[in-house]
Structure formats: structure tokens, C-alpha cells
Amino acid sequence: MQDFAQEFMTALSLILSGDSELLNIVFLSLKVSLLAVFFGALVGMPLGAALAVGRFPGRRALIVLVNALMGLPPVVVGLCVYLMLSRSGPLGVLQLLYTPTAMIIAQFVLVTPIIAALTRQTVESLDAEYTEQLRSLGLSRLASVPVLLWDGRIALLTAFLAGFGRAIAEVGAVIIVGGNINHVTRVMTTTIALETSKGNLSLALALGVILIAIAIAVNAAVSLLARGAAPQRGELSHA
Amino acid sequence: MRDFPLPGSEYPRLEATALKIARGGKTLLDVASLTLDGPGPTLILGPNGAGKSLLLRCLHGLIEADSGQIWQDDRPLDASQRARQAMVFQRPVLLRRSVAANLDFVLKRQGMARKARAERIHELLCEGGLQDKARQSARSLSVGEGQRLAILRALAARPEILFLDEPTSALDPGATQKIETLIRRASARGTKILMVTHDIGQARRLGADIVLMWGGKVAEHRPAHGFFETPQSQAAQAFLGGALVP
Structure with missing residues (x-):
């Protein structure tokens, strides 16, 4: 117990001293996950909106598929991206394996279905409310999409944060495609796994504290945004 | 009468x-x-x-x-x-926007210039007795105020x-x-x-x-x-x- 307390104090001093190795790992983690979520949103939000307002054969099956992909196991995603990027794989020529780009690709695959599915839910429920009014105002189905996305912006930001929460906390995919190379592809989660196995608990704990702080901050942001989007005084829904 | x-x-x-x-x-x-x-x-x-x-x-x-x-x-x-x-x-x-933005949405679609839109919005809000609520979220209005805004928005494009x-x-x-x-x-x-x-x-x-x-x-x-x-x-x-x- 005393050892643990000592490790914890060392971890805190690492954080407070602004240890450069620690900061590099944190910055790389944020960079990889934010870029993955950014690109995931670029693809996931239009895809979710199309699933919500589009009417085409196979739409229901696609919705089921996207929902199912929300629960993709990270290690399987890591394995698939590894096979694609490995020297003998179809994208091997790009030589991306064991680079931060490979990690971004893996996390992109993980978060895009989450963002698409949450966007679909948001836009679909808003569309059910708005559809007659927007048609009455002369908007076509296609012209309605930007209105629905803008009016669902708070819920869509929540989808973005949910994707970020998933990306920043996962370890399975990035450790396979990134290789956990020191100063190159080592992120918070992979460092925690490695340093714990080596017995270097202070660095692992310091990163754990930061990771938990980020998770709490993301959840607090989601909660605040959800409260902002919730019905307010005099809400019309009871009419 | x-x-x-x-x-x-x-x-x-x-x-x-x-x-x-x-x-x-x-x-x-x-x-x-x-x-x-x-x-x-x-x-x-x-x-x-x-x-x-x-x-x-x-x-x-x-x-x-x-x-x-x-x-x-x-x-x-x-x-x-x-x-x-x-x-x-x-x-x-x-719409999940301010009271004024709900009116502006229709007027913009009419292709009205910014100044003309602002004048029309003020005129409509005064007519509906909502001039003090222009910047308020439309969804925070009471049911009666919300329905008045809906009518004003419908009337916006004459x-x-x-x-x-x-x-x-x-x-x-x-x-x-x-x-x-x-x-x-x-x-x-x-x-x-x-x-x-x-x-x-x-x-x-x-x-x-x-x-x-x-x-x-x-x-x-x-x-x-x-x-x-x-x-x-x-x-x-x-x-x-x-x-x-x-």
C-alpha cells in the first residue's frame, strides 16, 4: 500500500513537473484521436444524415450494419488495418504501418460507425418533427439536410465527443498498427500497458490519471451539452 | 367586430x-x-x-x-x-434557434437583403408582441408565444x-x-x-x-x-x- 502511495506521488509529480516524455505521449494521443474523430465526422455525419433522410433499397440493412459496427472490437480492427497496411497487403506500398497515420486510420474505422449511427438517430428524430414544416416552407428533402444538421448541432457535437471518448481510450487497435514505438507511435493507452508490464508504475499511473481526467472532461462536456439541448421552461413538446 | x-x-x-x-x-x-x-x-x-x-x-x-x-x-x-x-x-x-432567427430563416429564403430582413423581423415581432424575446431561444417560449411565432413566421413571406x-x-x-x-x-x-x-x-x-x-x-x-x-x-x-x- 505504501509502495502504491509512493508511486502515485511520483506520478503526480511527473504530471505537475510537466515531464517532456509524458507530455509528448499525451500530445500524440490527442493528435491521433482528434484527427481520427475529425475524419470520422467528415464521413460519419453525411453518412448518418443520408441514412436518416434517404429512402433507398437496403437502407434498413445498412442501418443495422452501422449500428452493429458501433461495437467493433478494437483488436479486430487493428488486425484488419494491419493486414491492409502490411508489406504484403493491398496498401503496403504506402508504408504506413507503425506510423501515427496507421493509428489514425485504425481509430477512424472504430469511430466512424459511432458518429454515423448517432448522427442518424439525431437527424431522423429531428426530421420526424420538422418534415411537414420544412416541406410547407418549400424545402426539398435534400435542402432539409443542412437545416436538420444545424438544428441538431448540439446532439451532433455529443456524437463527436462520444467518438473521441472511444478513440482516446482504446488500446487494441493502435498497439497492433502503431507498434508502440518510443517517441514515434507511443500513446497513453499503449504506454500504460507497456510500463505496467515493466513495473514502471509511476509513468503508467500518471498517464492513467490524465486519461481519466480527459474521460471525465469529455463526459462532463457531453452531459452539459445534453442539458443545453434538453427541453427548457415552456417547452412546446407538451402542446 | x-x-x-x-x-x-x-x-x-x-x-x-x-x-x-x-x-x-x-x-x-x-x-x-x-x-x-x-x-x-x-x-x-x-x-x-x-x-x-x-x-x-x-x-x-x-x-x-x-x-x-x-x-x-x-x-x-x-x-x-x-x-x-x-x-x-x-x-x-x-427551429432550434432564436425567435428572430426563426423569422429570418423564411425571409432569407425569399432572398431579402439583410437590412430589409431586420426591419421585417422587427415589424413582425411587434405585431405578435414578441419584440422583447427576439434573442430568446424559440423553444423556451410558452406554448401560446410559440404558436404566435409560428403564425408570424408563416406570415413573414406575405x-x-x-x-x-x-x-x-x-x-x-x-x-x-x-x-x-x-x-x-x-x-x-x-x-x-x-x-x-x-x-x-x-x-x-x-x-x-x-x-x-x-x-x-x-x-x-x-x-x-x-x-x-x-x-x-x-x-x-x-x-x-x-x-x-x-
């Missing part, structure tokens, strides 16, 4: 012929012929399920009838004709025809009175009002002519005075006598 313009002013003319809608083998709407023109609001009365809202949605082009034709000013209803119409629903659908689907059904008498004032003013300015209501008292207060829907059909269409004083159809007599089911 009514402040409708005198007969003879230019009002749009809406005609429906042989309008039919059936679902699951049941006829929901079967209007042989209906002509709506002239000054003053047309109030559409009838019990639940009589086809009032369906008729309104058909005339506004939100629902396509299985058969039949709708004409506006002697031309078949098309997108350009629909652009001269507006509709307010029973439950106001307000429609020739305004469809109102039971706009006061969830409101108390004070809020209802404010809505009725807005409707009267719009009518006095030349907008043809077509309004569905359950409230016979409201139909007496506002209606220049009354359409009674009964089992999907137009049971009677007459000037309000005649309709209430000497109802001719059995349906009208039953409805005014308090019958609830067609």
Missing part, C-alpha cells in the same frame, strides 16, 4: 374537384367539389376523423390525393402556387393563403384571443385564411364562411351566419347539436 375587407377585393381562389384519398380500403377524404374564395376566413369544422386536417394538407400540397384536382387562381396547384401559401400546424414546429390547423387547440382563452387577433389582422390585409377548428365559438367569432366536414365529405359549405342560424344538412344540425361521431 370583424374587420375583414369588403367583398370585391382581390382574393385567391382555391378549388378542389373529385378529391379522394383512401387508405386500407377506407375512404378518408371524398370531396366532390369545393370552392374557397372571397374575403374573410373560411373555418373548417367537423368531428375527429372527419378529414379536416387531411383536406388542409391536400390543399397545401403536403399530401397528394389518390385522385382529383386542386386549382389555385384557375391554375393547377404547383410549386410556384404553393410558394404563395403557408401553413401553421396544431403543434408549432419551431402568403396569399394561410392554412391553420387547430392553432389554438392547446391554448387558454387569453392566448387564443391573441392568436385570433393575429388572424383577423392577416385576413384584413388580404391573406385568405383557411382554418380548422373544433371550437364552434371560435368559428362563430372568426368565420366568414364555414365548411363542415363529415365522414371525409363536405357536408355543408355556407356563409357563417346562415350555417349557424339555419343549418341545412343533417350533419350540420347534428354537429351543432353536440353530436360527436359522424
